[in-house]
Amino acid sequence: MKKEKKIKKKHHNNLSTGFINITHHGYAFVHINEYDKDIFIPKNKTNRALEGDLVKIRFSYKNRRKIEGEVLKIIKRKTKQFIGILKFNVQYNDKYGIVYNNNLHVDILIPIKKLKKCYNNNKVLVEIISWPKKLKNPLGKIVKTFGISGEYKTEICSLLEEYGISYQFSKKVKNEAHEIFSKSILDLSFRKDMRHINTFTIDPLDAKDFDDALSIRKLNYNTWEIGIHISDVSHYIREGSLLDQEAYSRATSVYLVGEVIPMLPEILSNNLCSLQPEKDKLSFSYVFNIDKKGKILKNWFGKTIIRSNRKFTYDEVQYIIDQKKGDYYEDIYALFLFSKILIQGRLKNGSIYLEKMEVKFHLDDKNNPTSLYLKKNNDAHRLIEEFMLLTNRKVSEFVSLNFNGSPSNKLYIYRIHDKPDLQKIFFLKKIIEPLGYSLDLKNLKTSINNLIKKIKGKPEQNMIENLILRAMSKAKYSTKNIGHYGLSFIYYSHFTSPIRRYSDIIAHRLLYYYLTNNNKNEKYKLKTTEFYEKQSQYCNDKERLATDIEREFIKYTQVKYIRKFIGKEFDGVITGFTDWSVYIDLLIFQTEGMVKLRDIKEDSYILNLNNYSIIGKKKKKIYHLGDKIKVKLINVNIEKKQIILDWINNI
Incomplete structure (x- = not known):
């Protein structure tokens, strides 16, 4: 009651502003900071507002519990452009076509005379130009046509448009990429030459951008040298260049079913920067000596030149592991055994071991899904994953710690993961208990790992794994290190995928800056913490966006496939x-x-x-x-x- 009185006193005319949320039924709610409950807006009092608009409202108290309001003014439209499906409908006496959008409570009307080049069931980008008081619907114009709704290319182009991602690179960006490609010279003066050591890549069958390669050689009966070589993208992408601005703008590659929207033009991502077999390639490497018990004896970080002997697929490597024979068997099997030791160490240290199955599709020549299958990680996947995790951790530790183990306080970009949301953990606990499972909140990580083992192969596995993921905090980038809860790493960064993640390019630049002892002759200059934190937050935003796009397109493909059943x-x-x-x-x-x-x-x-x-x-x-x-x-x-x-x- 005291809070309500304060609100009444502050808003003596009961006026406020807020963003409107309109249901499909037409009634709406507006949230104002001073009140716990949203203000209810009846269907006839939304005053031509649309979902997400910033509005000015007047509200009154119907009783102690209920407040009702009306929209007085639209202060700012969230957007005037929407993507929807064009329909020709006799309801409007052939005067208008209508554009239907899932998120709008009203259709947008387009005068028929302005629809000469558009067809029924086209997916379109429409812009609202006016909303006369005498009409129940806004009037608009077609800005862009994507094609027939439901078709593969139509859905990709409209989805990318909706999320503000360019399908193609501009001519200027392409020209700069071609110029870098044509002028690329292998400067070996400051690089460690590792072309004589057995090196190979392990990737999916359809991969074209090879970020990472592994090298291995046995030094004596008890010691191996292993190299994790990451494409030296930052060597080619000069900070502040047009190409760098474009890469930062995109911040990540987007992986759709049957299509990749790359962060870098293909001449770089699939060619110059890609660690292709039997070609000399520039890389940024983590090289270490390890004994047969898995103890790391010596670390080295620096720029290298490598030459991959062979491109392996995951299935080929899995076959070699299973059959204990094949090309580079001894090297691959040694890496496999070391990866098992790394996994055991990580789990012993408290890492959560959740491996979600991915939904994959086979497509026909028109990109229609012909079959669906579930992809599960095997030993070959885990081999690569463990060495990438190790590299990301060791790079982060190298920057963050002095030789004596004390904090260096050097600026870096971390991949952090906070503790889980306790309310969501309690929710998970309540859900699984009737199904015969339990969670020990005092020993949460071990308990979650035990739960993951118990649900394996059970019908409820997918549901519980999704609940576990939802309970976890979202991993993100930051200059403020809090560690990685899920992996149980105190220091962790993303370093191993610079072709497809801008965060990794930042990590490469910073590591190279520290390796060269702040050499004043180097092109790269350290920026402020605020600069890198801003870049980190931007990468977080773009990563979430890419994840949303990828999930939405998978759902579209699933629905399209399932309709045959x-x-x-x-x-x-x-x-x-x-x-x-x-x-x-x-x-x-x-x-x-x-x-x-x-x-x-x-x-x-x-x-x-x-x-x-x-x-x-x-x-x-x-x-x-x-x-x-x-x-x-x-x-x-x-x-x-x-x-x-x-x-x-x-x-």
């Missing part, structure tokens, strides 16, 4: 509830579908207050998260990326 029955696991629907994980597809509560015929179900279950009004039967269900696929919506299911019964 309409009418078929599947086993599923309940993964979520809302007031009106149940979400089901379709086990063989590893994706969620939805059943509307009102469509469950066996009873009338309502959501329990804790949101973890539903209960039937008549039979009082309860369904929990993790329960196994039989469902039928009845429809898909590619635009909304929705899978609609029919509830058959529990398994």
